Amino acid sequence: GAVVSQHPSRVICKSGTSVKIECRSLDFQATTMFWYRQFPKQSLMLMATSNEGSKATYEQGVEKDKFLINHASLTLSTLTVTSAHPEDSSFYICSAGEQGSYEQYFGPGTRLTVT
Amino acid sequence: DAKTTQPPSMDCAEGRAANLPCNHSTISGNEYVYWYRQIHSQGPQYIIHGLKNNETNEMASLIITEDRKSSTLILPHATLRDTAVYYCIVLKGRYNTDKLIFGTGTRLQVFP
Numbered sequence: 001g002a003v004v005s006q007h008p009s010r011v012i013c014k015s016g017t018s019v020k021i022e023c024r025s026l027d028f029q030a031t032t033m034f035w036y037r038q039f040p041k042q043s044l045m046l047m048a049t050s051n052e053g054s055k056a057t058y059e060q061g062v063e064k065d066k067f068l069i070n071h072a073s074l075t076l077s078t079l080t081v082t083s084a085h086p087e088d089s090s091f092y093i094c095s096a097g098e099q100g101s102y103e104q105y106f107g108p109g110t111r112l113t114v115t
Numbered sequence: 116d117a118k119t120t121q122p123p124s125m126d127c128a129e130g131r132a133a134n135l136p137c138n139h140s141t142i143s144g145n146e147y148v149y150w151y152r153q154i155h156s157q158g159p160q161y162i163i164h165g166l167k168n169n170e171t172n173e174m175a176s177l178i179i180t181e182d183r184k185s186s187t188l189i190l191p192h193a194t195l196r197d198t199a200v201y202y203c204i205v206l207k208g209r210y211n212t213d214k215l216i217f218g219t220g221t222r223l224q225v226f227p
Contacts, residue, residue: 004158032212043202044159044217093158097212104215106158 002028002098006107013084013114021079021110023094029074030096034104035067038091050077050094084114119203124222127197133190135221137203140184147206148179150188151215152199159202159217162188193225 003026013019023033031052036044048069049057056069068080077096081088091111095104120138127133139148149164163170163177165186170177176189190197202220206213 034214036217043200043219044153046214046216049214091156095158095215102164103161106160108158109156111156 002026002096002101002105004094004096004105004107006092006094006110008110009108010111011113013112015085015114016083018080018082019084019112021081021092021094021112023077023079023096023107025075025096025098025105028096028098030077030098031074033071033077033094033096035069035077035079036093036095038093038109044093047079052077081112084112086114088112089114119205119218121201121203121218121221123219124224126224126226127190127193129195129225129227130192133193133197133223133225135188135190135201135203135223136185137188138185139203139205142183142205143207145207148177148183148186149204149206149215150175150177150201151204151217152201153220154196154199162201193223195225195227197223198225199223 005024007022033050035047037047038044046059047062050069050071052071052074058064071077091109093109095106097104147164147166150162151159153159163175165177179186200220200222202217
């Protein structure tokens with residue numbers, strides 16, 4: 001099946017700094033990608049829908065100015081956590097769908113720890 | 116999208132069939148039932164989906180009741196690697212650009 005990668009796989013940053021997470025579709029083009037956040041022992045929570053060439057659509061309660069999403073090409077979406085705080089520590093996962101396929105492909109996730 | 120209800124956890128012996136139920140009593144006629152699973156600390160993985168007919172692929176079988184108010188995911192010969200959280204999701208369309216809303220899922224533990 002199609003492959004979605006994320007970089008980095010884990011990152012530790014200091015409180016107040018910003019962190020960028022990349023999501024790439026390696027062998028297909030994705031006009032739409034999704035970003036999720038998962039806290040320990042909880043389910044995935046959809047944060048936003050990333051649309052190539054346009055603004056992202058954020059779910060209710062997700063601060064768009066804190067979680068900046070850029071989908072500049074058909075194979076790359078980035079999530080930037082700005083002014084990170086310890087409560088932003090979480091597992092961030094992206095997904096994308098390949099045209100003609102009915103399933104979404106998920107990245108391996110990025111574990112963010114804010115100290 | 117219709118809401119789903121799943122048992123929080125289940126156990127299954129290795130080599131036996133694992134039957135994971137899902138209730139979706141408010142499903143409407145054009146909504147599909149999708150199953151994904153998430154192995155610990157990994158991204159979710161698609162398993163199978165269906166509308167009203169039973170479906171089977173290399174991973175699992177999906178049995179949907181005639182009234183479509185519930186379904187069962189069957190892993191015919193569970194292995195230790197099938198230990199994961201299984202999510203049943205109902206979607207209006209079969210397009211992979213539709214957002215997935217994950218519930219709490221069923222944590223399946225396969226034991227030796």
